[in-house]
Amino acid sequence: EGQQGILAQGRLLRRAIKADRVGNLILHGPPGVGKTTLARIVANHTRAHFSSLNAVLAGVKDLRMEVDAAKQRLERHGLRSILFIDEVHRFNSAQQDALLPWVENGTVTLIGATTENPYFEVNKALVSRSRLFRLLPLEPDDLHQLLQRALNDEERGYGTRRVMVTPDAAEHLVDVAGGDARSLLNALELAVESSEPQPDGEIQIDLAIAEESIQQRAVLYDKQGDAHYDTISAFIKSLRGSDADAALFWLARMVEAGENPRFIFRRMLIAAGEDIGLADPQAIVVVEACAAAFERVGLPEGLYPLAQAALYLAGTEKSNSVLGFFDALKSVREANRQDVPSHLRDANRDGAAFGDGVGYRYPHAYAEHWVEQQYLPTALQGEVFWQPGQLGWEGERRERMAERRAAQLAAAAELATEQPLLLSSGPDSPAMERWIQRQLAQEGDRLHQLRQRLWAGVTWQRQDRVLLLGCHSLLWALDPLRQAPEGGVTLVCPSPEDRQRLAAQVDLLEPERQPQLVDGLEALPSDQIFDWIGGRLGTADLLDMNWDALVQSLTVHSTDHTGLRLLISCAERGPAGALGSSHAAASSLSQLVEQEQQWLQQLQIQTEPFEQRGWCLDIQQWQELLTLPGGQSLAERWLGDGAAYRQMLGPVDPETLQLLRTTLEGLGPEGLRLPMRHQLITGKQVQEKEHRTANLLET
Known part of the structure; x- marks a missing residue:
């Protein structure tokens, strides 16, 4: 009985023993669970010659004798040989190696028994050629059966003597044995042999005698096993x-x-x-x-x-968020460019010569002792290594960390969208690099203020559904994500690059709060309705904007209660106009100024499509003055191949273009003062749904 996991009816080992097809076996498990007994069962059911060795007492000489005898039996009589080695892990490496060739060629079939883990203590070659069976501690029912058998067996037990074990005593013996049959039988033997028989010859084992025979459960614990x-x-x-x-x-x-x-x-x-x-x-x-x-x-x-x-x-x-260190370690081993940003370098050595440390913003000088600033190498900007959990100390700071990360990433995305070439200056222009770092920090402040202004006065409901347009970063979605966790937020990605960037930023949030990303309004289900439609549209978003088609799509996904919050940011002048009438080149660039104004006029919001579809709009407008440093990067920003401004100009006198380029490159640190106009468009539907639908059908 026992070990039903490997010996129950139909199990592989039971079938192999019955068919006398036992191959190389390694039996491992704690002491007293039947490893040696199982080997004896194999010996009683096999027609092969069965011999055994104890690894504690045997050596290489004994192995060779067994192997030679097995070879003779196989050659003379065609008789297989099974060699059982008890405590096989006690063989050293040389002894196990001596056995390996004969196991490989089938001269002997090995059955090994061990209390250790065979994967660590037995030769790997032997393990690979054997089937491993793990024997578990015996169940209490199995031990009770074993105890009864020992009391009734006349040959190997106490069947010839009158031994009575009380139920309490039997329960104690089985319980303390802890699945070890050998421990149980030793305790029974001690109890019987140390007890005086009654006058009628009966030996009675009660609870007191049982407790003396096996007082304490042996804890199976090997400090190296x-x-x-x-x-x-x-x-x-x-x-x-x-x-x-x-x-x-x-x-x-x-x-x-x-x-x-x-x-x-x-x-x-x-x-x-x-x-x-x-x-x-x-x-x-x-x-x-x-x-x-x-x-x-x-x-x-x-x-x-x-x-x-x-x-x-x-x-x-x-929380296991500290495992983010190993993600950082992986990036250190794989990233090609790991240069320390110039503003973070030690300024006490050669800072004056190379600009090291210049542009660093001391966090303690700002509110909340924090300021947006680049700390990672440029090539790794936007990487997220630490993802704080939702519980405890870090859970209390998780939302603030996500907001600060989003602000930093949004600042970088803003510069990449509005001033892309300013993010690619090289080490030959340390002044430009320092300006970029200052811009990144300042952009964070600017964008935070714009975000607060975009959503100011909104009364959120937890179940609100929000659609955001022109999403180049997660910053503009922070408020709806926080205030409307049960409704859902959908972000319209202007480009595949933006979608990839947003997908990385979305990982900062727990899965249930992550927004849905779509490539365009046409990807939305036709019956999906939103309670708020908002976002920020910059110059890149306004190019070739089809306002009529946009408003028609927004109206389809809105109701009479849908609120509109759009922030539109656009330059009021182009580079020629921003130079001003007092500049020496102003008269020569007057034609470009007129073209710029016509071009910028096309970027203005068109309110007619909104009004035609029943939207009542309110427009708030304010200005901001940006300073862009002069140089080759600024000239390429406007006049380089593929620049929207250059394409807008069309055929232009080459001398005029060269004059503008030369002027922009020669502006120097004082830079170009470019006025920006911000418009906050708020609105709601005022028509009944049926009337609006009729207008749409007419359109």
Whole structure:
């Protein structure tokens, strides 16, 4: 009986034994679970010659003798040989190697038994050529049957003597044996042989005698074996799973087996960083304090701080966000460009000569001791390594971190969209690099203010559905994502590059709060309705804008209660007009100024399509003055191949173009003062749905 997992009716090993087709086997499991007994069963059912060795007593000479005898039996009589080696892990590497060739060529069939993990203690070549079976501790029912058989067996048990074991005594023997048949039989033998028979010859084993025979359960625990690693693994996983009861049990098992508490404290310190981390930064402090207290107190009172540390780790919030360090480590090994940004470099050595440290903004000089600023290498800007969890200390700061990251990424996206060449200046222009860093920080401030103005006065409902246009970054979606978690936010991506960037930024949010990304309004289901439609449209978004088609699509996805919040930002002048009438080149560039004004006029919002479809609009307008530093990058920004401004100009006198280019390149640090106009468009539907639908059908 027992080991039904491998010996039940129909199981592979049972079928192999019945058919006498047992191949190379390695049986592993704790002591007293039937490994040797199973080998004897194989011996009783096979027609092959069966011999056995004990690895503790045998050597290479004994192996050679068995192999030579097996060769003779095979050659003379065609008889197979099965060699059972008990405690096979006790053979050293040379002894196991000596056995390998004969196992490979089939001279002997090996059955090995071991209490150790065969993958670590047995020759890999032997393991690869054998089928491994794991024997588990015997079940209580199996031990009760074994106990009864031992009492009734006349040859190998006490069947010839009158032995009576009370139910309580039998239960105690089975329970304390802990699945070890050998321990149970030894206890029974001790109880019977040490008890005086009654006058009638009966030997009675009651609970008191049973307790004396087997007083304490033997804890199966080898400090270098599987039990050691399995138990500490169970302990750490119980801490990670916040199961305080399981953690105390496995801790008690290790202490009872004599595990060094310093080893347990070391593993708890690791768990405090790996599994708790910044959800509770005090966890590692508590464990370290408990470890120090243990060193001062010692055993047995030191068990109090040991248990206290385990219970604290099991009971506190969990997070593995510190694993983001390994993502950063991977980037360090794979990224090609890892140059320290110039404004972060040490300014105390050669800063004056190379501009190192120039442009650095001291966070403590700003509100909340923080300012938008580039800290990662340019090639890694936008990478996210630390993703704080939702619980504990880091959970309280998660939203603020996401908002700051989005502000930084939005600032970089703003410059990439509006002034793309300004982000690609090289080391030959340190002044330009310093300006870029200042712009990135200033853009963060600007965009935060614009975001607040865009959504100011909106009364949010948690179930609101929000559609955002012209999304180059996640910044403009932060307010609806925070205020309308149950409704959903949809972002319209102007380009594949924007979609890729947004997808990376969306990863900053937990899955249930992530917005939907679409490539255009045509990708929306026709019956999808939104409570708010908003976003920010810049110069790049206004080029070739078909206002009539846009408003028609927005109207289809709106109701009488849909609110409109659009922020439109556009330059009021082009480069020629921004130079001003007082500039020496103004008269020669007058033709370009007229063309610029005509071009910019086309970028203005058209209110007629809104009014025709029942929208009542309110427009707030204000101006902002940007300063763009002069130089070759500024000239390329406007006049380079593929620039929208250059395409707008069409055929122009080459001398006029060259004059404008030369002028922009010669502006120097004072730069070009470019006026910007911002328009906040707010509105709502005023017509009934049926009337609006009729207008759409007419259109």
